[in-house]
Amino acid sequence: xxxRSLPRLVHPYLQVDAATAPDRNQHHIxxxxxxxxxxxxxxxxxFAPLTPSFAITEGNVSPQLLTDVVTQRADxxxxxxxxxxxxxxxTTTVGPALGLKDAAGALSARLPSKMVKELxxxxxxxxxxxxxxxxxxxxxxxxxRHDTGSSSALFPxxxxxxxxxxxxxxxxxxxxxxxxxxxxPALRTTHETTRPRNPELLLAxxxxxxxxxxxxxSTWWDLYGWKERIRQAKGHARLCGTWQWIIHNHQIHGEQxxxxxxxxxxxxxxxxxxxxETIILGDAIYLRWEQNGHIQEDSLLFIKDDNKIEGSxxxxxxxxxxxxxxxxxxxxx
Numbered sequence: 001x002x003x004r005s006l007p008r009l010v011h012p013y014l015q016v017d018a019a020t021a022p023d024r025n026q027h028h029i030x031x032x033x034x035x036x037x038x039x040x041x042x043x044x045x046x047f048a049p050l051t052p053s054f055a056i057t058e059g060n061v062s063p064q065l066l067t068d069v070v071t072q073r074a075d076x077x078x079x080x081x082x083x084x085x086x087x088x089x090x091t092t093t094v095g096p097a098l099g100l101k102d103a104a105g106a107l108s109a110r111l112p113s114k115m116v117k118e119l120x121x122x123x124x125x126x127x128x129x130x131x132x133x134x135x136x137x138x139x140x141x142x143x144x145r146h147d148t149g150s151s152s153a154l155f156p157x158x159x160x161x162x163x164x165x166x167x168x169x170x171x172x173x174x175x176x177x178x179x180x181x182x183x184x185p186a187l188r189t190t191h192e193t194t195r196p197r198n199p200e201l202l203l204a205x206x207x208x209x210x211x212x213x214x215x216x217x218s219t220w221w222d223l224y225g226w227k228e229r230i231r232q233a234k235g236h237a238r239l240c241g242t243w244q245w246i247i248h249n250h251q252i253h254g255e256q257x258x259x260x261x262x263x264x265x266x267x268x269x270x271x272x273x274x275x276x277e278t279i280i281l282g283d284a285i286y287l288r289w290e291q292n293g294h295i296q297e298d299s300l301l302f303i304k305d306d307n308k309i310e311g312s313x314x315x316x317x318x319x320x321x322x323x324x325x326x327x328x329x330x331x332x333x
Contacts, residue, residue: 060099061098061099061224062099063216063217063220063221065097065098065099066098066135066138066213066216066217066220067213068097069094069097069098069135070135070138070139070142071142073093073094073097073139074139074142074143076089076093076094077089077132077135077136077139078136078139078140078143080132080136080161080164081158081160081161081164082160082164083129083164086128086129086132086133086136087107087125087128087129087132089132090104090107090128090129090131090132091104091105091107091108091128092104092108094132094135095107095128098220099224100220100223100224102226102227103124103128103223103226103227104128106119106121106124107121107124107125107128118230118234119230120226120229120230124223124226127219127222127223127226128223129168130168130215130219131216131219131220131223133164133165133167133168133169134168134169134212134215134216134219135212135216136165136168137165137168137169137174137208137212138208138209138212138213138216140165140177140208141177141204141205141206141208141209141212142205142209144177144181144201144202144205145202145205145206145209156182157178157181157182162178165178166178169211169212169215171208171211173204173207173208173211174208174211176200176204176207176208177201177204177205177207177208180198180200180201180204181201184198184201231280231281232265232279232280233265234280235278235279235280235281235285236262236264236265236278236280237264237265237331238280238302238306239262239278239280239285240262240263240264240265240331241261241262241327241328241329241330241331241332242259242260242261242262242327242328242329242332243259243260243261243262243309243325243326243327243328244257244258244259244325244326244328245257245258245259245260245323245324245325246258246323246324246325247313247321247322247323248321248322248323249319249320249321250319250320250321251317251318251319251320251321252319259328260325262274262331263332264331264332264333273289273291275287275288275289276288276289276290283301283302283303284299284300284301285298285299285300285301285302285309285311286298286299286300287300294315294316294317295315295316296313296314296315296316296319297313297314297315298311298312298313298323299311299312299313300312300323300325306327307326307327308324308325308326308327309323309324309325309326310322310323310324310325311323311324
């Protein structure tokens with residue numbers, strides 16, 4: 001059913017003309033049918049992670065939870081004054097509350113150094129600290145602008161907390177907010193007083209809260225996509241290398257060989273043609289090729305300890321058939 005909704009999809013550089021070798025035997029046909037079945041199965045598995053909004057809706061997990069955390073965890077956020085305390089609060093309370101259980105669990109676990117590197121936990125820890133920092137700033141501004149009654153209890157801020165907040169955001173709105181808040185007499189006492197009505201202070205609070213909410217949303221998405229990025233990076237590392245690629249086009253009964261180089265993740269080869277889209281889930285590989293109006297989709301599987309690949313292709317000219325690959329050389333960093 002899914003295939004009917006897609007255009008019938010050719011390797012741009014593996015176009016086979018009528019002069020190529022004829023279809024040799026029925027083995028190719030059986031192989032092609034099996035490969036096409038594999039294609040459909042992989043597509044069914046593949047489309048699930050390509051619809052994050054649907055998964056988020058079903059699990060009731062979205063950046064909208066940030067607002068709830070700022071309101072409901074205000075006292076906890078107001079006590080954070082270091083990255084260590086921020087990470088502790090993230091792993092125990094805030095991360096799970098924001099639907100980031102995987103990230104929180106990874107940061108709180110004791111893992112071997114090799115796995116720490118593979119999972120990119122240094123970068124993940126930095127993102128978690130950044131998120132906690134902007135949430136603390138957001139909460140501070142929110143308490144002032146909404147006149148919650150707890151804003152006076154936040155001041156005067158300790159030098160340690162001020163330094164930590166400034167380190168989390170060096171923007172003008174936060175600097176103005178801290179300066180104006182420290183100067184406001186109503187916020188420099190713990191006694192019950194008339195709430196501050198300084199327009200300049202309230203404007204700084206609005207600007208700070210807005211900026212913090214934008215940064216928090218961006219950082220939330222970064223943390224939410226961490227696991228998928230690691231999964232894709234591992235998949236690209238498995239695919240990286242030089243391969244002999246063979247396709248058999250049943251439409252014109254032709255076969256052609258080619259050498260394909262898949263560079264390391266993040267690198268682009270100046271001369272080699274690379275897929276427009278690559279998705280790797282476990283042993284399943286999806287490649288989409290686009291060039292000069294030619295579109296081809298490959299659905300493949302790793303086999304033989306990642307030294308061989310088998311699968312099928314379909315293209316927008318009606319071609320279809322099996323694809324096989326054999327590794328010729330390992331990945332060149």
